[in-house]
Amino acid sequence: MIVEFGHFALILALAVAVAQSVLPIAGSIRRDPALMAVAPRASVVQLLLVVIAFAALTYAYLVSDFSLLNVVENSHSQKPLIYKISGVWGNHEGSMLLWVLILALFGAAVALFGGNLPATLKANVLAVQGWISTAFLAFILTTSNPFLRLAKPPIEGQDLNPVLQDIGLAIHPPLLYLGYVGFSIAFAFAVAALIEGRIDAAWARWVRPWVLAAWIFLTAGIAMGSYWAYYELGWGGFWFWDPVENASLMPWLAGTALLHSAVVMEKREALKVWTVLLAILAFSLSLLGTFLVRSGVLTSVHAFATDPTRGVFILAILCLFIGGGLALFAFRAGSLSQGGLFAPVSREGALVLNNVFLTVAAGVVLFGTLVPLIVSAFGGAISVGAPYFNTVFGPLFGATLLVVPLGPLLAWKRGDLLGALQRLSVVFVLAALVALVVAWLNGATHLLAAVGLGVAVWVLVGAFAELWTRARFREAGLATGFRRLVGLPRSAYGTALAHAGLGVTLMGIVVTSAFQSETIVEMKPGETATVGAYAVTFDGIHSAAGPNYSEIVASMSVRRDGVLRFVAAPSRRLYTTRQMPTSEAGIHTHGLSQFYVTLGGEGRQLGAVVVRMWDKPLVTLIWLGALVMMAGGALSLADRRLRVGAPKPARRAAPTVAAD
């Protein structure tokens, strides 16, 4: 009965979404406040209904209701509670329901917290949200209904794919979707602005918090997914340039560009048209990501069971929203007024350069991701893997990173490049020194690593140059300097932290890639092998049983400098229901580095096992950097300027950089 309530609620949600799509727009055209007021109410009601539907499905999973096809296919009565819950979105139908839930959540959030929005803008924004909701609710109800009953329910379910039975995967999809779907708000604002044909600095101020929130979640989702792949798949890598990973990276790049161009628009009323286009692109790339993951058109290690009709439906949604958005843009962009002027060397100029680099980077990733599709349409068969992306994306993003510390040091309108470079001279010397020391210690073999580390230091330390400059310690002395430092707006700290996070991540990537040690050995009990700084003794194996799997666990004593540091327990599991083997890596973190071991099959000698081990120096920095970026985003989000709504156009925020 509860399941039928959920199903019914979902159908009602579609009806509400249709109303929300049409009435507010009609209201804004006819200047009818009553019709426009439908929008916020409809979005709140829609959220409630989708929550009911989602709760009903969750309930079916919790009580293992095997009369539901979806539960049968993805759950098992013996599955631990947390994976019963995460199983709700560990499959196609449920994950689409989560998608719509988050969409409704964002819509309701705009309705509830958008009190300072002009009535017509709010009505139009929510109506556009309604279009997206309508499309995806119709998609779920017609092609991917999670509430389908079975005439003859089986006694037991088929269990969730074992690699998804992991805490990382329990939280990765919600985070990623919060990011993807968050860009729908930016899209809705952009379309609403195009419909009204009016856009100003206040628009950017309203949009920016949503973009920032979406960006924080997307960053978290990508980092989480990367860490999950690292420890769960047992390949020891953190990024595979898999189409689905690219699908999350592209919106991130576009979203990052949008964040920066929205700053220009907010402060200087420039780049309006471009910002609107970026808002459409960021969400388009999110939709494309959903399409790539859900349709299985590309061979990917992530794509699960696929169904062509769904692919076609999502493709139709994709064309409708991307095509419609871009067509509206082409039609109306001319009516948007031009913004303020600025010199090429200025804060705006630096942000434009940032945008150029980021969008081009997103473009080459898009090209590399889609080119196998294009080639296969002409009968060829190629695959584009890590070598392409490393060759193309590496230099482009590297160039972006080089200019990151410069941007914040340039003044608005007209900047002083020489002055900025002078202020960064200490940082430059430091970075060059690091690069030289690394090159000197490792010889010519690690030249790229030396350069990479130099760039990482340049970005990491250079990120704080703006704060340092604005505090003006040298002229004002320590006390005044500190007072100034504390008085700086949080967004300044946010910028510094987010940029520093990039440096941290880069440092992790460079050090791990260049200096990790790896070995594959066959070991008999009692034997010792070394990898990097570790001596590892294989003590033996034993069997164990989990709630829904049996496993063989190896115990390996890991010594560093002769001292026993920990006992690793890599295992090979066999999930009984699906008869599917998985390996669980044994990972030990010490400081910022990790020791990583996975268990292969049996060796050739009796009682021997094959193991693959890594010493991964500073590997955690890769994900810690993402945490730092997110902290930066959160600080920016907490900035007074965004919390205190009422926008005053072109208000000068805080003392500007002393450049003139």
Added chain:
Amino acid sequence: MTKAMTRKTRRLILIGTVGAVLAAAVGLVLYALSGEITLYRTPTEIAEQPPKEGQRLRIGGLVEAGSVVRGDAGRVDFKVTDTATALPVTYVGLLPDLFQEGQGVVAEGKLDPAGLFHADTVLAKHDERYMPKEVVDALKAQGVWEEGQPGGPMPPTAKN
């Protein structure tokens, strides 16, 4: 007059910058496409038309039953077959959990002059119901693809 000039100059600088970055990107893409892409070939295609030396290849097929030989230090030799031709493959590393004789597999690497394929990547999927698309295509091309083969790895979900 000067104002108009500066506006024009600024626009030129902007276009120049965008053009430069785009040109660099296109150059990088072309460079990468000339050397870094991986061609997909079936074992039969490789036998009929040997690829250029040094060309990265991606091969798909089934792991031939009884062909897996484990060597020292994680070296594994096996044969990938599309049921018409079998290609010997050597790989050093831990094979994916779902790697099994008779199951679908995708390997990436290079062919040596002796006709041995040195794989640096071996992929099986997350899902035991999965059959790599390339494998399905290869088997279809050989005319040996049957829906729901008995005991075979062909799941309904891998149909294309």
